[in-house]
Amino acid sequence: MTLSLEWIDEREGGAGAREEQWMDMLEKLLKIAGEKEEFTTGIVTLTLTDDEGIRELNRQYRGLDKPTDVLSFSLLEGEQPDIQYDGDYEGSEEGDEEWKDEDKAGDPFSDLLGDIVISVPRAEAQAEDYGHSFERELGFLFVHGFLHLLGYDHGDEEQEREMFAKQEEVLKEAGLIR
Structure with a gap:
């Protein structure tokens, strides 16, 4: 398995040709950031929404009743997410031999x-x-969110410098300069 991006467009009217071009760019950024962080397998889900959609999530999960630009919900850090799995899932089309970790x-x-x-x-x-x-x-915003998924934060000045330097390095390599 490689590092891959799945996306959902929750905005009214949904995705179009413009958004398809964004996904090519975001997949490139994911690959660059993943390589730099030595994280080359897994699935990242991206949801494109509007201010009202993100405001609701921000209120529900952070207690802030206002829109924001990006939110990240990592499945790697802290307590395990409250996902119920009943064991009836068939697995990937390739079969169970794809699983490397018995746990x-x-x-x-x-x-x-x-x-x-x-x-x-x-x-x-x-x-x-x-x-x-x-x-x-x-x-x-996408690279920022991805680094949050991996556990980076910007709670103090040192953390912020480190995280923002990593973001800028990825963006520069992808040709997305200011």
């Missing part, structure tokens, strides 16, 4: 790294505010 054998959720949710209207507004392209802002 995770047959568990359909073991390859999931987590979910990233991005507010597209907020990304568009921030791109304009910061004077760079929408693609650069979307890429920044």
